[in-house]
Amino acid sequence: MASHIVGYPRMGPKRELKFALESFWDGKSTAEDLQKVAADLRSSIWKQMSDAGIKYIPSNTFSFYDQVLDTTAMLGAVPDRYGYTGGEIGHEIYFSMARGNATLPAMEMTKWFDTNYHFIVPELGPNTKFSYGSHKAVSEYKDAKASSKTLFHDVAGVDTVPVLIGPVTYLLLSKPAKGVQKSFSPLSLLPNVLPVYKEVIAELKEAGASWIQFDEPTLVLDLDLESSFSGLNVLIETYFADVPAAAYKTLTSLSGVSGFGFDLVRGAKTLDLIKSDFPANKYLFAGVVDGRNIWANDLAASLSILGSLEAIVGKDKLVVSTSCSLLHTAVDLINETKLDHEIKSWLAFAAQKIVEVDGLAKALGGQKNEAYFSANAAAQASRRTSPGFRPLCLQAAGLKGSDHRRATNVSARLDAQQKKLNLPILPTTTIGSFPRQLSFDGSVVSTRQTSEQISANELISEEDYVRAIREEISKVVKLQEELDIDVLVHGEPERNDMVEYFGEQLSGFAFSANGWPPIIYGDVSRPKPMTVFWSTMAQSMTQRPMKGMLTGPVTILNWSFVRNDQPRFETCYQIALAIQREVEDLEASGITVIQIDEAALREGLPLRKSEQAFYLDWAVHSFRITNCSVKDTTQIHTHMCYSNFNDIIHSIIDMDADVITIENSRSDEKLLSVFREGVKYGAGIGPGVYDIHSPRIPSTEEIADRVKKMLAVLETNILWVNPDCGLKTRKYPEVTPALTAMVSAAKLLRAQL
Numbered sequence: 001m002a003s004h005i006v007g008y009p010r011m012g013p014k015r016e017l018k019f020a021l022e023s024f025w026d027g028k029s030t031a032e033d034l035q036k037v038a039a040d041l042r043s044s045i046w047k048q049m050s051d052a053g054i055k056y057i058p059s060n061t062f063s064f065y066d067q068v069l070d071t072t073a074m075l076g077a078v079p080d081r082y083g084y085t086g087g088e089i090g091h092e093i094y095f096s097m098a099r100g101n102a103t104l105p106a107m108e109m110t111k112w113f114d115t116n117y118h119f120i121v122p123e124l125g126p127n128t129k130f131s132y133g134s135h136k137a138v139s140e141y142k143d144a145k146a147s148s149k150t151l152f153h154d155v156a157g158v159d160t161v162p163v164l165i166g167p168v169t170y171l172l173l174s175k176p177a178k179g180v181q182k183s184f185s186p187l188s189l190l191p192n193v194l195p196v197y198k199e200v201i202a203e204l205k206e207a208g209a210s211w212i213q214f215d216e217p218t219l220v221l222d223l224d225l226e227s228s229f230s231g232l233n234v235l236i237e238t239y240f241a242d243v244p245a246a247a248y249k250t251l252t253s254l255s256g257v258s259g260f261g262f263d264l265v266r267g268a269k270t271l272d273l274i275k276s277d278f279p280a281n282k283y284l285f286a287g288v289v290d291g292r293n294i295w296a297n298d299l300a301a302s303l304s305i306l307g308s309l310e311a312i313v314g315k316d317k318l319v320v321s322t323s324c325s326l327l328h329t330a331v332d333l334i335n336e337t338k339l340d341h342e343i344k345s346w347l348a349f350a351a352q353k354i355v356e357v358d359g360l361a362k363a364l365g366g367q368k369n370e371a372y373f374s375a376n377a378a379a380q381a382s383r384r385t386s387p388g389f390r391p392l393c394l395q396a397a398g399l400k401g402s403d404h405r406r407a408t409n410v411s412a413r414l415d416a417q418q419k420k421l422n423l424p425i426l427p428t429t430t431i432g433s434f435p436r437q438l439s440f441d442g443s444v445v446s447t448r449q450t451s452e453q454i455s456a457n458e459l460i461s462e463e464d465y466v467r468a469i470r471e472e473i474s475k476v477v478k479l480q481e482e483l484d485i486d487v488l489v490h491g492e493p494e495r496n497d498m499v500e501y502f503g504e505q506l507s508g509f510a511f512s513a514n515g516w517p518p519i520i521y522g523d524v525s526r527p528k529p530m531t532v533f534w535s536t537m538a539q540s541m542t543q544r545p546m547k548g549m550l551t552g553p554v555t556i557l558n559w560s561f562v563r564n565d566q567p568r569f570e571t572c573y574q575i576a577l578a579i580q581r582e583v584e585d586l587e588a589s590g591i592t593v594i595q596i597d598e599a600a601l602r603e604g605l606p607l608r609k610s611e612q613a614f615y616l617d618w619a620v621h622s623f624r625i626t627n628c629s630v631k632d633t634t635q636i637h638t639h640m641c642y643s644n645f646n647d648i649i650h651s652i653i654d655m656d657a658d659v660i661t662i663e664n665s666r667s668d669e670k671l672l673s674v675f676r677e678g679v680k681y682g683a684g685i686g687p688g689v690y691d692i693h694s695p696r697i698p699s700t701e702e703i704a705d706r707v708k709k710m711l712a713v714l715e716t717n718i719l720w721v722n723p724d725c726g727l728k729t730r731k732y733p734e735v736t737p738a739l740t741a742m743v744s745a746a747k748l749l750r751a752q753l
């Protein structure tokens with residue numbers, strides 16, 4: 001019985017790739033150093049899968065940035081401004097598209113479906129030239145096939161399944177390039193991209209590939225590629241949702257395709273479709289092991305699903321697989337030495353999921369590892385009955401169908417707040433974090449180091465830690481006063497990460513040693529205040545309003561691995577109630593502006609339209625729960641990343657925040673077009689005026705221009721002026737001049753209004 005893995009995490013078990021990239025970008029290491037780290041990571045992944053007995057092992061799922069940008073490079077579809085003149089695309093052009101360079105901003109970035117992974121959005125138009133610009137897919141295939149030596153082992157060659165993003169998905173994820181009509185249909189470019197795909201396929205065939213996988217999560221296919229498929233097995237892989245019945249029919253009737261991969265974790269209905277009709281003599285890659293979570297598979301349940309599929313497609317055509325790429329889970333549990341033993345027994349990271357896939361395939365083939373299966377059954381049972389897991393928070397469960405709203409409407413609240421805050425028009429603020437540069441004991445504190453870790457490493461005593469953070473806050477406050485910013489932030493120097501910081505203080509969360517997202521394994525509650533100490537300290541340093549800074553429940557949920565034994569909304573309501581208590585404590589200690597970040601609200605939106613309204617309803621409700629009890633004069637801000645909001649603008653309005661700051665500068669006014677089309681927005685709004693993802697420093701004129709464009713569609717009295725997002729990834733020599741330009745732009749416009 002065969003086994004298959006859709007894709008594998010590229011960061012490395014200890015996030016080696018992230019560190020290698022950062023060091024390369026900072027000019028601290030060479031391109032060769034970076035290539036070496038990448039090559040070692042890739043070969044250890046191939047070895048691991050091949051040792052585990054996986055038959056179909058993916059290649060080309062590695063990336064220095066993301067797979068869509070890799071595809072843009074493969075197709076040579078580099079926007080003109082980056083100066084590509086043909087040939088193999090190197091690091092310089094590749095990273096300029098991803099991150100910008102000294103003179104050019106980066107391309108727009110957005111999220112890969114409903115995951116936490118971003119991709120660089122292709123910019124296409126009728127004049128886009130396509131040419132074979134990156135041989136990465138072929139060279140990865142060849143690298144895997146060649147035996148190699150790494151520092152630790154000799155690696156035998158592995159015959160992999162090269163993975164390409166399918167042409168339809170690639171085109172549908174693009175946006176019209178500058179100057180191209182919005183009505184331009186990207187699919188009209190299919191005839192132009194197919195020749196490059198054909199070249200790649202021919203080269204892969206030439207190199208010896210016998211299978212090739214096309215990831216087509218958009219589920220639409222109408223290709224004229226079949227001719228180049230001869231002599232090659234083609235797997236079309238779909239994931240992240242149920243396949244709609246019509247798409248299923250189109251997909252499974254494609255000729256020239258040998259196998260279909262389906263996400264059977266999110267695709268209960270797809271399972272029914274397969275059972276009612278699956279084409280004869282085709283391979284079914286059954287994605288039963290969840291690539292989006294860290295929970296161990298219920299092997300007995302999966303085995304019974306696989307058994308029923310075997311009866312339909314036949315023993316030799318069923319391949320056990322993952323629901324999607326394992327990119328979306330953590331890498332290896334073996335590195336987790338600090339996790340509670342019982343919790344650990346409930347988990348499976350990518351390395352363990354490979355073993356699950358293999359174990360299931362063997363069991364189906366009659367070689368069931370009884371000890372492995374009974375240990376799994378015991379862990380499943382322990383999870384169902386564990387005391388930390390069980391006592392359902394009834395209050396949260398009961399919130400469904402209820403409503404929570406502030407009593408006064410937003411315009412009356414804004415009036416009350418303005419009387420108290422007395423802000424100028426076009427008030428300026430920032431999103432929260434300031435550059436990290438705390439140095440304890442000569443070492444720079446990494447963004448992931450917590451106060452406990454610092455004390456545990458005996459770098460510094462708790463007292464010295466508090467003193468250092470206080471000094472840092474005071475510097476940030478002084479700087480903002482000098483810059484003449486109106487509503488201040490404390491800079492978040494005490495936070496490792498906006499979700500982890502809260503997770504560490506809430507009950508029901510567990511943490512991995514390697515910086516993977518928190519694991520919500522039990523009921524969530526807040527034992528004691530989490531931010532009041534630092535926020536009141538910061539407020540005491542200034543007469544200006546200091547924003548209390550919290551992460552909202554939906555973002556905490558969407559950026560964690562969430563328990564799968566109760567509906568997500570129940571867990572979200574539990575977090576909302578915890579944040580509500582924090583908001584109340586902040587208000588009681590004199591904080592008058594509180595920002596509750598919902599950076600990831602858009603990300604949790606289900607892919608299938610039919611499920612979206614339900615999600616938005618409980619997500620927005622959760623946000624309102626956090627602040628429904630505050631006084632009219634307490635100003636509630638929220639912040640969101642990625643401005644792909646046009647379809648959910650009414651939900652955003654329904655969040656009923658007093659002010660929303662929103663990422664904007666990388667998405668070409670998409671957001672403003674909503675207002676241009678007449679959506680009424682009465683609350684405060686701050687569309688980001690410059691891109692914080694890029695080191696580039698914007699000029700006063702450029703920012704003033706942007707704000708003028710916003711003023712054309714928004715009322716003067718609701719507009720705020722702020723950067724796109726937090727500044728923690730930037731350096732002071734970038735931040736200080738950028739914020740100086742931002743404040744002068746606001747002042748310039750105030751004088752003109």
Ligand code: GLN
Nearest residue numbers: 431432433599641726727
């Ligand atoms: N307050 C957070 C910060 O400034 C928000 C980060 C985010 O939106 N991702 O860092």
Ligand code: ZN
Nearest residue numbers: 599640641725
């Ligand atoms: Zn943001």
